[in-house]
Amino acid sequence: MAESITTDPLTPVLSATWGADRSWTLQTYEQHEGYAGLRAALRQQPGEIIDTVKESGLRGRGGAGFPTGMKWGFLPKPDGGPRYLVVNADESEPGTCKDIPLMLAAPHLLVEGVVITSFAIGCNHAFIYVRGEVVHVYRRLMQAVEEAYAAGYLGRNILGSGFDLDITVHAGAGAYICGEETALLDSLEGLRGQPRLKPPFPAVAGLYARPTVVNNVESIASVPSIIRRGPDWFKSMGTEKSTGYGIFSLSGHVTRPGQYEAPLGTTLRQLLDLAGGIREGHELKFWTPGGSSTPIFTAEHLDVPLDFEQVAAAGSMLGTRALQIFDETTCVVRATLRWTEFYAHESCGKCTPCREGTFWMKQVLRRLEAGQGTEEDLDTLLDQCDNILGRAFCALGDGATSPVMSSIKYFRDEFIAHQREGRCPFDPVASTLFAGADIQ
Amino acid sequence: MAIPAQTRERLATECRQIMARYPQRRSALLPMLHLVQSEEGYVSPDGIALCAELLDLTAAEVAAVATFYTQFKRHPNGEYTVGVCTNTLCAVMGGDAIYDSLSEHLGVGHDETTEDGKITLERIECNAACDYAPVVMVNWEFFDNQTPASAREVTDRLRAGEDVAPTRGAAKVCTFKEISRVLAGFPDGRANEGVGAGPATLEGVRLAERNGWKAPSQDGDGTQSGPSEEK
Ligand SMILES: Cc1cc2nc3c(=O)[nH]c(=O)nc-3n(C[C@H](O)[C@H](O)[C@H](O)COP(=O)(O)O)c2cc1C
Ligand code: SF4
Numbered sequence: 001m002a003e004s005i006t007t008d009p010l011t012p013v014l015s016a017t018w019g020a021d022r023s024w025t026l027q028t029y030e031q032h033e034g035y036a037g038l039r040a041a042l043r044q045q046p047g048e049i050i051d052t053v054k055e056s057g058l059r060g061r062g063g064a065g066f067p068t069g070m071k072w073g074f075l076p077k078p079d080g081g082p083r084y085l086v087v088n089a090d091e092s093e094p095g096t097c098k099d100i101p102l103m104l105a106a107p108h109l110l111v112e113g114v115v116i117t118s119f120a121i122g123c124n125h126a127f128i129y130v131r132g133e134v135v136h137v138y139r140r141l142m143q144a145v146e147e148a149y150a151a152g153y154l155g156r157n158i159l160g161s162g163f164d165l166d167i168t169v170h171a172g173a174g175a176y177i178c179g180e181e182t183a184l185l186d187s188l189e190g191l192r193g194q195p196r197l198k199p200p201f202p203a204v205a206g207l208y209a210r211p212t213v214v215n216n217v218e219s220i221a222s223v224p225s226i227i228r229r230g231p232d233w234f235k236s237m238g239t240e241k242s243t244g245y246g247i248f249s250l251s252g253h254v255t256r257p258g259q260y261e262a263p264l265g266t267t268l269r270q271l272l273d274l275a276g277g278i279r280e281g282h283e284l285k286f287w288t289p290g291g292s293s294t295p296i297f298t299a300e301h302l303d304v305p306l307d308f309e310q311v312a313a314a315g316s317m318l319g320t321r322a323l324q325i326f327d328e329t330t331c332v333v334r335a336t337l338r339w340t341e342f343y344a345h346e347s348c349g350k351c352t353p354c355r356e357g358t359f360w361m362k363q364v365l366r367r368l369e370a371g372q373g374t375e376e377d378l379d380t381l382l383d384q385c386d387n388i389l390g391r392a393f394c395a396l397g398d399g400a401t402s403p404v405m406s407s408i409k410y411f412r413d414e415f416i417a418h419q420r421e422g423r424c425p426f427d428p429v430a431s432t433l434f435a436g437a438d439i440q
Numbered sequence: 441m442a443i444p445a446q447t448r449e450r451l452a453t454e455c456r457q458i459m460a461r462y463p464q465r466r467s468a469l470l471p472m473l474h475l476v477q478s479e480e481g482y483v484s485p486d487g488i489a490l491c492a493e494l495l496d497l498t499a500a501e502v503a504a505v506a507t508f509y510t511q512f513k514r515h516p517n518g519e520y521t522v523g524v525c526t527n528t529l530c531a532v533m534g535g536d537a538i539y540d541s542l543s544e545h546l547g548v549g550h551d552e553t554t555e556d557g558k559i560t561l562e563r564i565e566c567n568a569a570c571d572y573a574p575v576v577m578v579n580w581e582f583f584d585n586q587t588p589a590s591a592r593e594v595t596d597r598l599r600a601g602e603d604v605a606p607t608r609g610a611a612k613v614c615t616f617k618e619i620s621r622v623l624a625g626f627p628d629g630r631a632n633e634g635v636g637a638g639p640a641t642l643e644g645v646r647l648a649e650r651n652g653w654k655a656p657s658q659d660g661d662g663t664q665s666g667p668s669e670e671k
Contacts, residue, residue: 007655007656008648008651008653008654008655009651009653010644010647010648010651010653011648011653011654011655011656012644012645012648012653012654012655013655015641015642015644015645016645016655018636018637018641018642018645019636019637019642019645019646019649020636022632022636023636023637024631024632024636025632082463091568092565092566092568093566094527094528094529094565094566094570095529095566095570096566096568096570097568097569097570097571099568100568100569101637101638101641104608104636104637104641105636105637105641106636125463131568132470132474132509132511132580132623133511133523133564133567133577133580134567134568134580134582135579135580135581135609135610135619135622135623136581136582136606136608136609136610136630136631136634138622138623139610139622139627139628139630139631140631142625142627142631143627143631143632146627168461168462169625170467170470170471170625171470171471171474171623171624171625172470172509172511173470173473173474173509173510173511173512173623174509174510174511174512175508175509175510176565187470188467189464189466189467190466190467190468190469190470190495190505191466191505192504192505192508193508193509208463208464233656236656237655237656245655248644249570249571250571251529251570251571251573252529252532252533252570252573256640256643257570257571257572257573257640257643258571258639258640258641258642258643258644259571259640259641259642259643259644259645260643260644260647261644261645261648262644274644274647275643292527292528322570324528324529324570326532330532334531334532335528335532338526338527338528338531339527339528342527342528342565342566345565346565428532428536428537429537431532431533432532432533432534432537432574433533433534433573433574433585433587434534434587434588437587
């Protein structure tokens with residue numbers, strides 16, 4: 001079982017082929033056991049595949065961590081009408097940068113996962129909704145789908161199994177909210193991307209009001225390896241309730257930012273060790289464990305195992321393992337203001353707490369950052385968070401409160417220092433990548 | 441700018457091809473808007489009317505959708521959209537300085553176009569390339585680890601009509617109209633150009649290779665490799 005086994009610090013599965021020559025082609029993918037998982041899956045009953053994924057403990061990699069196999073199991077019994085799989089490839093949560101490089105380097109990993117998942121849930125038309133702002137990723141996905149049709153992995157009677165599947169790769173057009181699964185479905189139906197009331201959940205009434213599974217790219221890309229190597233293999237990595245490997249994305253003030261695929265439960269201290277530490281001559285100040293919607297952490301959280309339970313117990317969320325790392329040169333008020341401007345910009349406007357609340361938080365934070373705020377402004381901000389959190393229509397509103405509440409919690413003094421000095425006490429040049437270099 | 445009848449006919453045919461990709465034709469609206477944008481460089485009243493007619497919608501219904509999404513332009517766009525990420529991480533790593541420098545250099549602000557019609561400058565949100573911060577997107581291709589000077593140079597070369605290659609993407613940045621057509625789902629044959637992954641993407645894989653680190657070999661028997669400890 002999971003506890004007794006020591007795995008290597010890094011466990012590349014999804015990323016294993018990214019460095020291969022022409023890694024994105026079918027030929028390269030097949031040379032690395034590509035579509036072996038599909039062949040194995042097609043020899044099984046769909047229900048067995050769902051059981052295997054349940055057994056593996058795989059939890060959604062798109063942020064919320066919902067058990068993937070259980071989600072598939074929620075679909076009602078087939079009624080003869082269509083059922084859909086929609087892959088969420090909208091990746092827009094600030095700090096999150098794993099799905100895009102995955103699809104650029106290994107689009108077939110996703111395509112194979114889509115075919116297996118579709119077979120398991122009885123879907124004959126799947127969609128990949130990719131954000132529109134990554135044209136080369138869209139090219140690679142379209143080509144991968146074309147290659148898969150030509151090789152008989154898509155289309156009619158796939159590999160002689162009698163199973164039919166079409167994939168449509170769909171480009172969005174710029175809107176963070178379209179990553180929220182029900183907004184994504186509205187957008188895919190050709191509407192403004194605004195969240196839907198739940199219930200009904202997509203499993204019951206999703207795309208075109210039909211039973212629909214929405215899963216993240218990394219979740220679906222994990223399926224082929226689970227089918228090929230079994231649930232026990234998957235569970236031999238990670239922690240008891242957060243099994244398997246996951247991509248940790250390190251960005252910001254680290255020596256070697258990048259993608260590090262490791263067992264869930266790895267700590268930031270261990271990851272920093274692999275990434276060469278905080279950039280030379282500096283020290284860690286604050287970081288996000290899972291994107292900007294997850295409350296920030298500080299150096300006191302270096303040893304928190306990064307799995308769903310333990311990050312939550314420490315007061316944040318694992319989210320998308322988007323580790324944005326900031327050293328002591330960074331002004332936390334500036335960071336919070338910018339994130340808040342982002343949420344205000346991306347608020348879809350459907351509900352009042354988020355639409356109005358993010359706007360007002362932005363105004364107050366601007367004042368504070370300019371050194372013209374007061375200490376009461378901090379209470380006003382916390383009050384505004386109170387009015388959004390739990391009252392917004394979707395999780396975007398809740399997410400908008402995370403940076404504000406957590407930065408005030410850990411760095412109250414820094415907000416006050418702005419007021420005392422009547423300006424931001426930080427030099428923005430010192431925190432840039434090119435600080436000190438003569439490249440202005 | 442009115443769409444000539446012949447062009448309109450071709451666009452209508454292509455729009456029907458897009459509709460055929462979906463069980464319900466309204467799903468085609470976003471790609472159709474990318475397509476009309478590829479013709480005129482923005483979503484014009486004519487383009488909206490065409491989409492509305494083909495989908496049995498009112499022009500107001502189509503406009504309501506078009507205005508929701510930041511990639512759809514309401515006035516003619518430059519040949520190249522230069523988007524500087526100024527979300528928190530990129531801003532801190534230098535995105536703010538890059539944006540300011542470009543704005544001054546080009547003499548335009550957010551969502552404004554240079555007089556020669558070449559460049560539309562934008563502040564953009566996180567584009568999922570944080571490990572390459574600060575990031576600049578030109579027509580939605582990645583320019584990684586930029587500086588104010590490197591970004592200015594990119595714009596100078598674009599304005600001089602040179603081919604400019606992104607860090608991770610096609611062999612050269614295509615025009616705004618060309619990439620809009622790709623986003624409508626009409627491939628331009630460039631998928632095999634460029635790298636599979638940049639250095640930051642491969643940081644973890646390479647480190648694992650050097651140390652012999654792997655996922656367990658089978659069935660959770662936990663091969664404890666890792667004799668070497670190089671970091
Ligand atoms: C504002 C907002 C943005 C989101 N963006 C994404 C996204 O870009 N990609 C993603 O997979 N999930 C995103 N999610 C989560 C999805 O709603 C959903 O939980 C996820 O796609 C389910 O897939 P999973 O179970 O495989 O994680 C977002 C949620 C919210 C509230
Ligand atoms: S919380 Fe914000 S994004 Fe979500 S529905 Fe309300 S206004 Fe829209």
